[in-house]
Amino acid sequence: MSWFKKPKKPMEPPADKSRVPEGLWVKCPSCSEIIYNKDLAASLSVCTKCAHHFRINAAERLAMFFDGAWEEHDRGLQSTDPLHFSDTKPYRQRLETTIAATGMNDAVITATGDIHGIRCSVAAMEYGFIGGSMGVVVGEKITRAIERAIAQRLPVVIVSSSGGARMMEGALSLMQMAKISAALARLDRARLPYVSVLTDPTTGGVTASFAMLGDVNIAEPKALIGFAGPRVIEQTIRQKLPEGFQRSEFLLERGMLDMIVDRREMKDTIGRLLRFSVGAQHPAEVAPAVAAAAVSVD
Numbered sequence: 480m481s482w483f484k485k486p487k488k489p490m491e492p493p494a495d496k497s498r499v500p501e502g503l504w505v506k507c508p509s510c511s512e513i514i515y516n517k518d519l520a521a522s523l524s525v526c527t528k529c530a531h532h533f534r535i536n537a538a539e540r541l542a543m544f545f546d547g548a549w550e551e552h553d554r555g556l557q558s559t560d561p562l563h564f565s566d567t568k569p570y571r572q573r574l575e576t577t578i579a580a581t582g583m584n585d586a587v588i589t590a591t592g593d594i595h596g597i598r599c600s601v602a603a604m605e606y607g608f609i610g611g612s613m614g615v616v617v618g619e620k621i622t623r624a625i626e627r628a629i630a631q632r633l634p635v636v637i638v639s640s641s642g643g644a645r646m647m648e649g650a651l652s653l654m655q656m657a658k659i660s661a662a663l664a665r666l667d668r669a670r671l672p673y674v675s676v677l678t679d680p681t682t683g684g685v686t687a688s689f690a691m692l693g694d695v696n697i698a699e700p701k702a703l704i705g706f707a708g709p710r711v712i713e714q715t716i717r718q719k720l721p722e723g724f725q726r727s728e729f730l731l732e733r734g735m736l737d738m739i740v741d742r743r744e745m746k747d748t749i750g751r752l753l754r755f756s757v758g759a760q761h762p763a764e765v766a767p768a769v770a771a772a773a774v775s776v777d
């Protein structure tokens with residue numbers, strides 16, 4: 480009776496149209512301008528005509544931020560599939576194929592390096608790794624990056640690009656929200672700055688935790704930033720959502736963000752912010768306070 484039976488096809492993730500496609504020429508999805516690939520790379524994957532921001536990966540992000548070489552940390556951490564989860568295919572298998580495709584072990588790179596001569600602890604999320612979802616490894620790596628910053632007295636910069644918590648790790652992935660937030664509270668008590676950079680897209684548990692906790696929250700133009708997706712909200716409240724809802728500009732207008740910065744000016748802006756906040760500190764005064772905080776917390 481296979482005539483009446485619809486063959487079940489596993490759900491494929493939608494093609495990521497905003498990524499820079501392979502080839503010599505690229506068509507901008509926003510203004511349809513045909514751009515030479517090298518020109519696009521030179522403008523940090525921002526359309527030279529309409530300033531559409533193409534998505535870039537975590538390594539490109541770090542290369543864009545740091546003055547020179549950087550030191551990567553905790554590269555080897557890998558998820559152990561604690562729930563033995565399986566949806567359309569086993570999570571373990573999904574991990575293996577993603578690791579092979581991206582050359583990364585999970586959805587974040589953490590590193591230390593210099594931004595305009597100021598040493599920083601930076602975490603950049605990778606959307607290409609299971610939608611940049613935050614599981615145990617992402618949580619642990621970001622927490623360690625913050626703790627490293629506290630130990631070495633460095634500012635923290637986290638670049639978010641994530642669909643939210645990783646459902647294949649269930650409650651364990653939700654716990655990362657609290658874990659990272661607690662580490663950021665310790666960073667705050669150590670009087671060290673944290674700059675959060677929200678890129679397209681930043682949603683779910685990442686928005687609901689560290690992405691919105693920056694001393695300064697900066698977004699790229701027209702980035703999708705929210706908790707639940709627009710369709711879910713429309714179905715729940717049974718109302719049509721306003722134009723541009725959950726985009727950077729809408730959130731800035733309503734006080735959810737501090738600024739929107741073009742990617743081509745991002746490094747200079749962060750450099751200025753760090754110089755302002757780090758320069759304002761007197762290490763001799765701060766050091767005893769840090770020691771006290773460390774004792775009271777741990």
Ligand SMILES: [Zn+2]
Nearest residue numbers: 507510526529
């Ligand atoms: Zn364009």
